[in-house]
Amino acid sequence: MQSQETPTLKAEARNLNFFYGQMQALKKINMPVYDKKVTALIGPSGCGKSTYLRSFNRMHDLYPGNRYEGEIRNTNLLAADVDPIEVRMRVGMVFQKPNPFPKSIFENVAYGLRVRGENNRRVLDDKVERALRDAAIWEEVKDRLPEQAPNLSGGQQQRLCIARALATDPELLLFDEPTSALDPIATAAIEELIHDLKKRVTILIVTHNMQQAARVSDYTAYMFLGEMIEFGKTDEIFIKPKDKRTEDYITGRMG
Amino acid sequence: MNSTAMSLKASTDLHQVSDRLSFSAMRNWKERLIEAVLLAAAAVSVLTTLGIVYVLLSESVRFFETISIIDFLTDTQWTPLFDDAHFGIMVLVSGTLVSSFVALVVAIPVGTVIAIYLSEFADSRVREVAKPVLELLGGIPTIVFGYFALLVVTPILQVVLPGLPGFSLLSAGLVMGIMIVPYISSLSEDAMRAVPMSMREGSYAMGATRLYTAIHVVVPAAISGLAASYILGISRAVGETMILAVAAGMQPNLTWNPMEPAATITSYIVQVALGDLPHGSIGYQTIFAAGLTLLLITLVFNILGQWLRAKYRENY
Numbered sequence: 229m230q231s232q233e234t235p236t237l238k239a240e241a242r243n244l245n246f247f248y249g250q251m252q253a254l255k256k257i258n259m260p261v262y263d264k265k266v267t268a269l270i271g272p273s274g275c276g277k278s279t280y281l282r283s284f285n286r287m288h289d290l291y292p293g294n295r296y297e298g299e300i301r302n303t304n305l306l307a308a309d310v311d312p313i314e315v316r317m318r319v320g321m322v323f324q325k326p327n328p329f330p331k332s333i334f335e336n337v338a339y340g341l342r343v344r345g346e347n348n349r350r351v352l353d354d355k356v357e358r359a360l361r362d363a364a365i366w367e368e369v370k371d372r373l374p375e376q377a378p379n380l381s382g383g384q385q386q387r388l389c390i391a392r393a394l395a396t397d398p399e400l401l402l403f404d405e406p407t408s409a410l411d412p413i414a415t416a417a418i419e420e421l422i423h424d425l426k427k428r429v430t431i432l433i434v435t436h437n438m439q440q441a442a443r444v445s446d447y448t449a450y451m452f453l454g455e456m457i458e459f460g461k462t463d464e465i466f467i468k469p470k471d472k473r474t475e476d477y478i479t480g481r482m483g
Numbered sequence: 484m485n486s487t488a489m490s491l492k493a494s495t496d497l498h499q500v501s502d503r504l505s506f507s508a509m510r511n512w513k514e515r516l517i518e519a520v521l522l523a524a525a526a527v528s529v530l531t532t533l534g535i536v537y538v539l540l541s542e543s544v545r546f547f548e549t550i551s552i553i554d555f556l557t558d559t560q561w562t563p564l565f566d567d568a569h570f571g572i573m574v575l576v577s578g579t580l581v582s583s584f585v586a587l588v589v590a591i592p593v594g595t596v597i598a599i600y601l602s603e604f605a606d607s608r609v610r611e612v613a614k615p616v617l618e619l620l621g622g623i624p625t626i627v628f629g630y631f632a633l634l635v636v637t638p639i640l641q642v643v644l645p646g647l648p649g650f651s652l653l654s655a656g657l658v659m660g661i662m663i664v665p666y667i668s669s670l671s672e673d674a675m676r677a678v679p680m681s682m683r684e685g686s687y688a689m690g691a692t693r694l695y696t697a698i699h700v701v702v703p704a705a706i707s708g709l710a711a712s713y714i715l716g717i718s719r720a721v722g723e724t725m726i727l728a729v730a731a732g733m734q735p736n737l738t739w740n741p742m743e744p745a746a747t748i749t750s751y752i753v754q755v756a757l758g759d760l761p762h763g764s765i766g767y768q769t770i771f772a773a774g775l776t777l778l779l780i781t782l783v784f785n786i787l788g789q790w791l792r793a794k795y796r797e798n799y
Binding site for chain 2: 285287290292313314316317319320321323325326328329330331339340342383389392393396419
């Protein structure tokens, strides 16, 4: 199923440390992110996987007292002279709880384009439709684009948020437990979507659901107490984990 | 020995249980007393409101037996104490609306901008100092604001606008606006801070700046709270008395020009109530007709506020 040639590197964490004030949340993380692949981050609650994910779009810069050490190379995301807003322009993110803006469905998807100064109605129409199609929600909402987005169902809202992130053609798409607030049917739709999306975008996904990691990802990283315990191809991690702690976690003996 | 201790223990247990029961009976009784006191306290405010409405209505009914409602609403003069008496309430309504409009033109933008700053930009230390200071502004007696308008603001305005008279709706309205700012900024800030962080993060993650996020996400999300604060501001402005009585002049004047002096409903009531009108005279009854008009205006704004709140209910 997976291509045999070595995948190209999209980004790479090198000795990444992260601190919430005095508390060290990430310890010397080293991990490659491969281009147009899905990488799943798994681990028990509080292991730092969301913290790690949020380093990729500099979300931590929004709050005082947070500090990074080390680097995320290639895209150079953490370099001090790179404006976090520049980074966020190139990296999309989908959150745990669907967070549509209190605007119309159309304006939600057009939001990122408008942030980038795009106001040409024809371009917006075009890109919004394409993003909604890519997020597999176009058929459901094409006749109700002027309606308020918060009126959609939870699963639709989450796909709308994916469309919102896709509209600006991100190089990297971050998913932070995107299905934890959704029912199984909506979850299946999102998983299928992630599977399709990796043809054109690199994806990092945090998930609590082991089956989900196994289903959607090409690579999996197991994190524990802020450390990267094991990283490898998903089938290898799930069939023959090298580290005892990984094995304990994925077989349900811990976490 | 052992069994005696056991039975002793059992009897104390029994004793405690019955004690607890009697306590709970007493608690029940106390509970009812407290309930009655609370109900009485609530009834005081409701009954007061009903009493006010009753007095306003009954005196107004007597007023409208003499003066037709058509005249009351359409006459262009308000001279109830002259020999040639006219009772055109629009004269007072115009003063009230113009001064309130001036106040809101100041208070809504300034209050909203302060709220955006405090909620989205200021760090917590600035906020902790700025908010109480602003609320202090709301605690200054309005008579002080009135003399501030008359003795400080009017002379300054006269430098910029040479034709401005010593009493004007403009000067009183501006100061009234400053007085209302803290009400609007404080309530609006609460509404914006209630917008969940996840919504802001969604916007930041799209590459938006703080300002863009504040204007395009936080303000629309908090719009019902903002509307409620504006309505409160309007009610304050319409009902404000002392600033207008001191700084706007008290001559009835049908005008939509803020550069003129004029009486408002409230300042008229103050003026007449301070005089020595005989109880039951037509002049005395005008107080109640004017008061009823004021009540109706604020009622309209309150209903509008309720409607806005229902229409733009936060759905996050």
